[in-house]
Amino acid sequence: MSNHFTLERLLYSARHYQASDIHLIAGLPPAWRVNGEIMLAEAEPFTAAEVAEFALEGLTAEQKAVLDREMALCYSFAHEELGRFRVSIYLRNGSPELAIRACTSVLRTRKELGLPSELDELTTRPSGLILITGATGSGKTTTLNYMIDQINSSRRCKIIMIEDPIEYVHDHKMALVVQQELYTDVPNFNAGLLHILRQDPDVIGIGEMRNHDTIATALTAAETGHLVIATLHTSSIVNTVERIVGVFPAEQQPQVILQLANSLQGILSQQLLPTVDRRGRVLACELLMVDGASRNVMREAEWHKLYTQLELGSKHGMCTMDSSLARLYEQGRISYDTLLSHATYPDTFRQKYNRSNL
Incomplete structure (x- = not known):
């Protein structure tokens, strides 16, 4: 060459x-x-x-x-x-x-990754669905592996993961961990997931919920006593629930809405942003910890109201992407341009920081 x-x-x-x-x-x-x-x-x-x-x-x-x-x-x-x-x-x-x-060979701590402490509480849930969302390269797989390691370190259970491909290899700690790779061990996510349900799992990790079949099987698994942690390629919490329901035909959507409202435990939507000195990246995130009020909003399919639930739930650790961005900006960790270019409502920040003419 x-x-x-x-x-x-x-x-x-x-x-x-x-x-x-x-x-x-x-x-x-x-x-x-x-x-x-x-x-x-x-x-x-x-x-x-x-x-x-x-x-x-x-x-x-x-x-x-x-x-x-x-x-x-x-x-x-x-x-x-x-x-x-x-x-x-x-x-x-x-x-x-x-x-x-x-790929990383050492898992970083929650503090090093910049993840919210509430994520650790989510990993203690016995069943239900936890979603990690964001664009390509936003660190979803890293967060998924962090959460799996938390469970592996603290619970006597069986964890089975389907990944495309395996990026981090988990040792057995307190849990049994089985990692399966797409095309090597299973033909596709849905077939792999169906087989997993026959292998006595407690926790199921799904590298990516890509289509109708995988989402349907994951929802059923979450409803039937398993803790399912999955990643999804969506940009916000509201966008995530709309996307999940939207992949189903209209006649199935009422049932899916009910399944989602009953089984969803939390959604973390994340972005990795350049630091002010451009020498690293920092995590900005939006977090929904599902409670009674947000379940009611989901049952009524009033997805836009979930954003209000994020704002109202700040005392319980919930946050909007904009509040996360504002905190990073005020800490001097991201630039004003980065703040505006990633904000949901940039005009609010222009007014807040009196830079509307810039």
Whole structure:
């Protein structure tokens, strides 16, 4: 290869720069994401053939078949020295390219992650549904693994997880932990979830609720005595409940609304934002701890009123995204521009901080 890069050298570089991701794109040199920002290597750009060689090297026949069929592939592998990596292969102009996530080998504490203390209380619930939501790269998987570790450290139970792929490997502490990977251990999330229910689980972790079938099975599992913790690709708490109900046909929605109102325990919606000095990222989040009032709102399908419940529930640890952003701004941890660009109601902040003309 003209660049003299090997995959191993790229992985070593990622760990050296403390990068969260490596991107290999035709026409560009290798790129790393460090503290949320892309850094390009000072090197010759890769050709499409070079990137394809990186992407296809070492794939099993089954993985190649998935890539051919789905036009995308996600898998993980463990390097002896460098730990675990998640590889995502996709096509551009018909040629494969890569995004590689450098997985963590050590779980950070709740304080280090910036998560609210109420999350620990949610992990003590015997059953129900807990959702972690946010955009790609917002730290949902990290939060999911933190919560699973909390349960693993404190409860004698059986935890089963379905992930795409496995990013963090849990040791058995007080709990039995079984981790299954998509395409390696199960064909899809829904089939895996149906099999899990026959394996005597207490806690079920779902890497992502992607479709109608997975959501339906997860709701049923949460209703029938299991604690289900799942991630969902949505941007806010109101958007999350609307999305869950909206994937079902109109005639099924009243039943789903009832299931959701009865089983939902909490929703954490999160964003990772650049710090003022751009040297790191900080978590902003919206948290709903489901109580009697919010269950009534859900039963009436008055989703917009959940935002008011978040505001009213501040004494119980609930918060809106805007209140979380305001706290970070007032602590000097994020900039005014970051505050406005991520706020639900930016005009409120312009008035509050008397910067309406800026």
